[in-house]
Every structure is written in structure tokens, then in C-alpha cells.
Amino acid sequence: MKRIQQPEEGPGVYLTFDDGPDPLYTPKLLDLLNKYQVPCVFFVVGERAQMYPDLIRRMNAEGHALGIHHYQHKSSWFIGPYSLKKQIVTTGNILEEITGLKPVYYRPPWGHFNLFSPAAARNFQVVMWDVIAGDWKVGPREQLLTRLMNKVRDGSIVVLHDCGETLGADSKAPAVMIEALEAFILKLKDSSFQFKRLEDRRK
Template structure:
């Protein structure tokens, strides 16, 4: 009897806590945590307003003409209404982060809604005249009833968390983490207060120092900082259904495993479209390139792989496979000098015959000097065709429709270019 009661209790606790954690953190069900755009990033700040750090942050955002979203605590908003009013006046978005910084796991769903979220929203509305409808729970933790009781709020999590609440992270490490992880569509979690449990009081000072440099670098990369509601609105046309979202997440997880398993290396960390690995060519038929170079079975080649996440980001803005191919050619063209230099100077590539790949999006590759060959018919060709068509379905939000386009545009081909041709075309 005791064991049954214990099991029932643990089951209830799991449903109340773990189920919503899995649903929101892994599958993003009922929450927004990443945008599908090409040049926008949302900076978000939790735990404020703080009388010391929030004014400095607002000055910094004004300096860089950047907009942000503040998820504020209702209790602090009551104490510092002038900061809430300034956020609103300067065009920033104000969201809710509960009345006090308590975990939703340790409160009833009725308390979360009435005493935490709704109470805080009313406080902000009394100051600005606008009631917030965006919500982020402390630590990003929801209970299972929040998924239903907080339906009138847009629940926002994050895709970048540099752990800025610890002073020991410091300015330089924090700056590096942000620059290495922020991509178009990122929702960045930062803190303008260090008073909550587990945080260091002076941590926001390091965040401010790092953010000043990061905002400058983001401008150089063509990234625009926007409010969460603006990022969400821009992403609406790219929102995916549950099945497609699960499939995309699974595919991207496979991509990460594949990269590690086969030791693929990016040519350029700032433009991760192309990854390379050295391997032996296993084709049954030799490849004879236009300059006379031959790639025979057993010869070393630099095998080229396109980054699926980058493909997905390009695909969401492509109206057709032709347009996607055009974008790929443009991006690849900028990488060709770096690829050529790598193959011609790096000892790892000393014995390779050339650059080789199999792609279904080969339109325009001849402009870059690649020769294009048909895949020899057989089991490998059929498997490759199936794999690449599935890949197109995954990486393109309208992949199902894209698969109905002209089949000659969706036929996998071998593309290859010799070392000598790379040297002639791209090395001065």
C-alpha cells in the first residue's frame, strides 16, 4: 500500500513538473524560444528593474539604438515605477516574470496566475497604461497547469543562455559566449539584476561591459536587435506544425552527432555553411575532371557537406528551390578562396585530389568551377536520392510542396573540382 501511494505521489509530481519541462524545453510546445528570421535578434533581461543597473542598461541600449524586452518582477516594478515608465517611453517591451522570483513548481496554478502573473501585469498596466501579455516564468520553469491557465500570455523562453548571473564568468568570457552563440533568430537571456537566489550582486556590471562590445559586433554582422513581439511577428509565416518541428529538431540533433562522429570541420566559423572531411573515394567509376585530373577509387578527397541548420535558415526565406540554390551559390562563392587555401596549404589536405560532394541543389555550381556528374545508377543512388529528398523536406518549411517541383532540379548529382582548378581560380 505504501509503495503504491509513493508511486502515485511520484507520478503526480512528474506530471506536474517534468512533463511541462520536456514539452517546453525539448519540443517548444506552447512557448516561443527562437525566431525564424534572417537578421533579427531579441535581447531579453530578467529579474529587474534594478535601481543601479537598469538605468545603465537603458543608457547602453539607447547608445546603440537597440530595442529589448524586459521580464520584470511585479514587486520591483511597484518599488521603481519610474524605471518601468522609462522602459515604456523608450520603446522597449515589458513582460512579466512573476510578482516575486518563485518557482512555479512550488506554487499552485491558481497562485501562479492570480498572485504572480496577473498581479504583476496589473501593476505594469497602472504605470504604463498597457497591460503586458508576454510572460517568462522564473528559471523558465512551468507547471503542467500553466500550459492551460496562462493561455492569455505568450510564454517566452530562450535559445541563448550565457550564464551571466555569475561574476566569475567575467566580461571577456561572457562576450565570447554571446558572440559564438548568437545567430539570426536568437532569443538571448540576460539579467539586469543580481539580487535573486543563486546570482551575484555585481554580475550585471560584467554583463553591461560585455554587451557594449557585443552590440557593436552584432551591427557589423548585420544583426538588428528587436523586441520579442517583433521577432515573433516576423517569424509567424515560418512557424511549423508540431510534427514538422519535432522532425526538424530530431534532424538537427542527428546533424550534430554526424559532425562529431565523422570529425567534420567548418571552413569558416562565421559562415558555417560548408564543412569538410578527408576520406577515400569509394565510387565504382573514376571521375575525370575537365583539367585532366582523375579521381579513382581509393584516392583521397576533401568531401564537402552543407550545414543543415544553415540550410534551414536559408530555406525559410526561399520561395522556391531555384531561389534556395541561388542563395547557396552566393554563400559558397564567398567561401571558395578559404576552401582553396585550406586544401593547398593545410598538411591535412596535402594528398587529396580535390573537392567532392553529392548534392541535390547543384544548380549554378558550374559557375564556381565545379564539374557536375550523374550518380551511377544503383542502390547507392536510390538511397542518396531518398535521403536528400527527405533532407529538403526537413530543411525547407514548405518542403512538401518543393518536392512537387521539376524533378530535374531535385536529382542528386556529384560535384567535384580539382586542386589545380582551385588554385587557378581562387589563389592569386
Template sequence: MEWMFSLIGLFSIYSIIPTILIRSFSYRIVKRKPKDKQFALTFDDGPHPVYTSRLLDLLKEFDMKATFFVVTTNARRHPEIIQRMRDEGHEIGVHHDEHISTWVMTPFQVGKQLRRSREAIIELTGDTPVYYRPPWGHFNISTLFVVKPFQVVMWSDIFQDWKLSMGKNRLARNMRSRLSDGAIFVLHDNGDTFGADQEAPEMMLEALEQFLPYVKERGYKSVTVRTLLQDT
């Protein structure tokens, strides 16, 4: 029994405690940057062949830009979507090559995920990614050393849009209530990841159809993380 408690203690020191400390104190991570009438829509876990394409259509309709933290195993399957993101002025960041938590990876494994993702994005777009968001927002004790080439971008607001139980109307209402200068919203354009409802991105898109007209009415604009973080 003692070995079990020791194992739990070591796991906590390696993973859970660093995650709590980094996120609580915003150590070397970005959660928001106040900028008048600008905020950032960000999307994790894609691309998805159906939902991401429809999302790009919607962003184009309302002249909004976004940042996509892509899983590059998905990106390799759908290179045309990644290229469309770039061509339409969106930012492409690293999530991981596979959607795996850093809690269960060694520093070497995390580095390998980042290298594969970086290489895939360069190959698909010609651009070098500079932004990183870990899956589930998980860190381990070595993460901030391993990810030094990247700026870690978290979020100011997360909406549980991966669950159909949220409902499109409540999701749209929650986003309206949290719209503010410099906010960074995280949503998900792929429901195939562990813990998500597969059809949840459909609900997310329907909520965005309600939310984006509200954004324009209020004089706000979604911009890429790069634009948001630039000093003016």
C-alpha cells in the same frame, strides 16, 4: 521512507517532468523565430535602480530594443524605470510579481502572481502585457492552462551571466558565437535573486559594451520579442 519516495514522485510529476517535456518539445512556447539580421535581447529579474538604468543608456546608445521580463515587486519600487522602458520603445513582459518558482506554487498561486504582475504593468504603463517567462524557466503541470492569456517566451541561448565567474570577456565571446537570425538571448539586469551574484549585472553590462559594437558591425539589430514574432 516510502512516503518520502512518494512525495518525490508526486513533485516530479507536478513540476520537473512537465518542465522537461515542455522545454524539450517546445510545446506552446517560443524559443526563437528566424528573421534576417534580427535577434532579441531579453532581460529577466529587473528593474534594478542602477543596472537597469545603465542598461537602458547602453541600448539607446547603440539603437537596440529589448524585452524586459520584470518582477513587479521591483517595478513598483522603480516606476520611473518602467515608464522609461516603455517610452524608449522596449517591450515589457511578465516574470512574476515575486521571483518564485512555479515548482512550489499551486495553480491558484501562479494565477495570482500573473494577475498582480499584469495589473502592475497596466497601472505603470497603460499597456497590457502579452508575453510571459516563468522564473528559472520552470513549469508545473498546470502552467500552460493558467497562462493562456500570455505567449510564453523562453530563449534560444542562456549564458550564466548571473555568475561573476563567467567573466565579461568570456560572456561577450559566448554571445558573439551565438548571434544568429531569430535568436532569443536571455540576460539578467538584477543580481538580487536567489542563486545570483549581486554584482553580476555589472559584468553583464561590460560584456554588452563589447558585444553591441560587434552586433552593429555584422549588420544585426536587437528588436523586441513582439517585432521578432511578427510575420512580415
């Protein structure tokens, strides 16, 4: 289980999104990413991918990578080895069925691992993050933007959320996230930051 977590030395910011797809917010997010030609990795929940396969196809068609975020948004802390493996394998099979591609990335919900995670995820690159800004809660757009700008640096992996239907999240939080994200993208582009593909990362 290779874990990608720390920023690397060198240019590039890597955007990642968890918990989707969402029928309302994911299309808006894809429109925004397409507008500015920004690539990302979507860590999708398997049961939601089954519900909205056209969004998975669109993510793939527009050049974004897809990763596994369990079949259900369940913490690894509360599931055993068989269930954990099933969460990962089932989601991987769903994504391959929809896109024809085997996913290579995995991120557990909430970043939680257990004793069985290394074995269950041994065939995947586990992608964590160094920038997290609390975007799952509704708040002022400018506040979220400030948190992002204060934490990001060259080589950062940023995690955001395009679905607010998970435990502890606000259902309308992705609307604020998308507004803040556009400002974040513009500020970073003005500062000569580059948004890079995770698959091009040196590590």
C-alpha cells in the same frame, strides 16, 4: 499558451532581460540601449516594479516591451494553481497600472513550468530563449562575451539579467553583463546583425 522559443529563419537578434528592475543597473542598461538604439523586452518581477515604477515608465517611454516574470521570483515548480495565477495576474495589473498598457509576454523564473502553467498563462505569449550565457555569475567580461558570440545566430532570442538579487545570482554580476553587452552589440552591428523588436517577429 503560445510559446516563442526557437530561433526563426531570417534576420534579427532579440534581446530580453529578466529579474529587474534594479535601481543601480537598470538605468545604466537603459542608457546603453538608448545609446545604440537597441530594443528589448524586459521581463520584470512585479514587486520590484512596484518599488521602482519610474524605471518601468522609462522602459516603456524609450520603446521597450514589458513582460511578466512573476510577482516574486518564485519557481513554478513550488507553487500551486491559485498562487501561480496570482503571481501572473498581479504583475500584469501592476504593469498596466504604471504604463496604461496590458503586457502580452510572460516568462516564468528559470523557465520553469508546471501542470497549471498552460491555463494560468493562456492569455500571454510565453517567451523562452535559445542563447543563455550564465551572466548571473561574476566572471571575466571577455569570457561572457565569448559565450554570447559562440551561441548567437540570426533569429536568436538572448536572455540576460539586469538584477543580481535573485537566488543563485551574484549581486555585482549585472555590472559585468553591461560591459560585455556593449562589446556584444558593437560586434553584432559590425557583422550586419540587426537587433529587432520581438513584436515584429514573424512567428
